[in-house]
Amino acid sequence: MKDLKPEDINIIVATDCGSTTTKAILIEKKGDEYRLIVRGEAPTTVEAPFEDVTMGVLNAVAEVEELSGRKILDEKGKIITPSNGNVGTDIYVSTSSAGGGLQMMVAGVVRSMTAESAERAALGAGAIVMDVIASNDKRLPHQQIQRIRQLRPDMILLSGGIDGGTTTHVVELAELLSAADPKPRLGIGYQLPVIYAGNINAREAIKNTLLNKVDLTVVENLRPVLERENLLPAREKIHDLFMEHVMAQAPGYKKLMTWTDAPIMPTPGAVGLIMKKIADEEGIQVVGVDIGGATTDIFSVFQGIFNRTVSANLGMSYSVSNVFAEAGLDNVMRWVPFHLDERDLRNRVKNKMIRPTTIPQSMEELIFEQAIAKEALRLAFIQHKSFATVLKGVQQQRTIADAFDQTIGGQTLVNMMTLDMLIGSGGVLSHAPRRHQAALMLIDGFMPEAITRLAVDSIFMMPQLGVLSTVHTKAAVEVFNKDCLIHLGTCIAPAGELKDERDILKYKFEMPDGETIEGTLKYGEMKKFPLGLDEKGDPLKAKAILEPLRGFDLGEGKGGKVEKEIYGGVTGIILDGRGRPFNLPTDDKIRVQKLKEWMITLDIYPNEALERL
Amino acid sequence: MRPRISTQTSNKTYALILSILILSFLLIPIPVLAQQDTLPPSPPTEVKAEDTPNDAGGSITIIWKKSADDIGVVRDDNKVKGYEILRSTRTDGEYELLGKTTAGAESYFDSHARNNIDYFYKIRALGLVSLSESLPSQPVKAKAQWVDWSRKYTFLLALILALSIVYFINQSKTGKELFIRKIAGLEAVTDAVGRATEMGRKIFYIPGISDMDNMQTIAGVTILGQVAKITAEYEAKLEVPTSRSLVMVSCRETIKEAYSNAGRPDLFNENMVYYLTDDQFGYTAAVDGLFVREKPAAIFFQGQFYAESLILAETGNYVGAIQIAGTGQPAQLPFFVAACDYTLIGEELFAASAYLSRDPKLLGSLKGQDVGKFIFLFFILVGSILLAFGVYDLRVFLR
16 A cells, blocks of 8 residues: 555545446545545456456446546556546555355364354455365265365365364364365466464464465464454455455456555455444444345344354345245245235246346336345345354353353344344345335344334445445545445334234434424334435434333333434334234235235335235 | 027038938939930941942942931040941841941941952941941942043043153154254253363263162263264263262263264273262262363263262362253252253253254153143142132032
């Protein structure tokens, strides 16, 4: 990076080289704050016939040039740095997921302990974890060797044993690697990068075992004691090796690497980074989702711990059939307020799979696609909850009071009651015809409890902001809050169950214009109140005084009164009285009637279109 | 001067009158009482003898209406002091004395009858000095019954229990997921073994200090089988010090089988299980010493424990091991709960094997037994409520 102080950075260009498109953004300092100026997009050119990623980057930046009027590229087609007046940029950063992103295998001794920590390190670094090898994964050694050979990952993270712990198990894993003699996916003739982040006592034995077989790098143990993870050294090394080995082998990346002022990061790793930054800066608990065509990534920060999962087979186009198969027809159709022929439905799903770029052309198709999205989100979140857990294998301290309430170790960190913000991104959420639809998809997919802010990433610039945050945190955070997110509003959902439609919540909102809205919410009812954005585009705030019924919880215990400042957005305040855990009415007529009622109340679809269905 | 003669006369007259009165009071009842003692009490009536129902034969039940002179309790003023039960094989034959009962009794149980012989019974009321006999009963034979109907409810409950066990075993075999609530201590078994594997340290399994005739030891050894299977899969080091030779042999066989089932017979070593001493505190001291020297990563206490429970568990806690205890000894549970990571309480110890192995037969039995327990608990609850409201006899209450 050039020797620029953060305060001297006024113009920033950032790109994200995705599998299909390369997205560029231009950020400028306006007065005291950094704002997004324009964005440009062009097809990614990593594949044949171009086989040079920089061509796509230049095309995207050229679009930014055109839209902003700023000259960024010189005559030779190179990015001009530093900026001078209306020419050039101070820094240029980039992320990449082109060519399938970073594909890794991880290995550890016990599946739920060091192997899981290794998986967490790899996922957090933005990798797709192809497989997890563990001593107790119930596979025979020859099956494990065969698997390592078949998958051809970009790199392997080997861990196992605490410091001073087992060496035999870790060396056995290294022997498996040695026997498999794995080859990297890219770059024929290169040795596969292997990071060893296990028991320090086993380092010598590992080195001896893997000598001349792989390109071994040793870092600090990612689980020095069972009570604590130390994922940062392994993650940083993954990023380094991603640059050195993976990116260096991909077409055009060597050139791109010379242009950037910060190391190129894997796209999901950068998204995770900005999420963690925002959560840390604002002291909030965040869940983010990126629902793509083939995969769904979920990021969460609870109690300051960042977790990311990739549901590799849950997506809206390539993987849509799998969503349908995993969720089941009934689960998808429960969100649809009309009846469709099963054969017709299956045809629609398969069509979407073989023609992934098609978008819904009718109201029925839109409702159906959004129903699938809700199920994909729900399933991906279930996977995430089971992965984002407290560490397993840790000694518990008890008192006699625990006699009948012994909590099981490895509980999930995800607590919907304390979740402050839910951020969605990905085509189906970001490009929904109405923002309210994105809000309802997030609510139905994640079932937030108590008070939760909802937002969508407007143009999916979180990756660029993530990598920018490594160089200029202030700019990244400001643009994230002001331009990246489209604030949808706040969802207020009391947790609890009832059998009849009684009042479950007394609410009072003191709106910014001095108006007071008061009323009660019935069980099974949804309501929406407008609370928009100010002239700067920031969400308006209102004071909410909420008194739930005795059996219902809004974060202050059952029946506890809550007084809190809530944020508005393009949708506003949504009161969700459907209870948690949520159950749709089993009677088909009532279900359809209820779905329509909620959709009309929240203004999800045009009413006349709903009436026609 | 006072007239002395008149005074003397008056005193004599009074003495005479008083003597007559006292005599008449003493003498008048005598003939009445004497008359009552000599009269026999009214005889018992309606003597009926019948074969005792729901038995294996050899007994006859005799019932009668007590004498009209019997006030029903044993007291001095009761004219009937008791009854004698007489038996004969002929109505006009010689009656032998069978037994005696107190006043107020109205039944007798002849447990010395022989099957298929006609018996006649008479009841003799015993007065103070005389007695009276009832008429003989109708002839009756003692017989064995095929079915003891008095146990029909026990049979019904056993039938429900057996059927529900069979039903749930079948359900489990067909692949239906049987719900068993999560037991934290058992969920943590893999974590404990995993911890030992990662740390490269030993796992100690303590099967209690009782012998193989104790149900808790048997449950503990059964759980050992499941734990050993996991240690075989994880290639972790397992050690079982025992205080009974029979337990040692059983544990060895259990572990050997578990390692074979896990496909790792090569990892089994007889010396994993060894005998220390039968002495309670000798054993405790030895095990504590092992804990301190070996610093195991996981310790299991599963079986019957007494005073050594806290000594062992505290040492285990001190060396930083994950500890999972299980015992049916209520007195030791608080110690285990406070000092261990997880504790299986009572029933959980016996359910552990089914829970861990997920074997359809064991799971089905567990669920079936739950049905039985639910029925028993239901009746205990109903009974307690009825008693609380003063209902002691349901038949009377329903009438």
